[in-house]
Amino acid sequence: MTKGFTVDVQFNASALKAKFQAASEKGIAVVCNEALKDANFYARQDSGELIRSSIRASSPEKGELVWNTPYAKRVYYAGHPSKDRNPNASLLWAHKGYAENKDKYLRILETVAKGAL
Numbered sequence: 261m262t263k264g265f266t267v268d269v270q271f272n273a274s275a276l277k278a279k280f281q282a283a284s285e286k287g288i289a290v291v292c293n294e295a296l297k298d299a300n301f302y303a304r305q306d307s308g309e310l311i312r313s314s315i316r317a318s319s320p321e322k323g324e325l326v327w328n329t330p331y332a333k334r335v336y337y338a339g340h341p342s343k344d345r346n347p348n349a350s351l352l353w354a355h356k357g358y359a360e361n362k363d364k365y366l367r368i369l370e371t372v373a374k375g376a377l
Contacts, residue, residue: 285321287372291365292320298357299325304335305346325354 296318300311310329317328327336335341341349350356358365 283373283375287369288323289321290372291368292318292323292325294368295354295357295361295365296320296325298361299354300357302348302350302353302356303327303346304341304349304353306342306344308345310335 296314300314303311303314305311310327310332313328313332314326317326318324319326336352336354338351341351343349
């Protein structure tokens with residue numbers, strides 16, 4: 261008959277939770293910065309103020325992307341974006357940026373989760 265053995269496993273839930281929290285916060289900031297660039301690729305660019313407002317008003321570390329001009333909401337949903345200065349301009353530019361790049365965002369999150377960034 262074989263003898264059994266005892267294994268002592270110590271699990272530090274607080275440290276693990278802190279590590280996940282830090283990775284989550286970093287992942288959100290990295291993905292939101294990338295998403296802002298991707299969305300602005302499709303944003304209208306008549307005077308450039310719409311895109312500049314997103315850089316000033318957004319808080320990627322909090323997961324917030326904001327285009328803060330009096331006309332941002334209207335031109336996001338309606339009208340015909342001028343393609344004179346940005347041939348990629350589109351309505352729903354943040355949605356389009358996400359649709360075109362969601363796999364990239366998942367890869368970024370995976371990289372952050374592995375601790376490589």
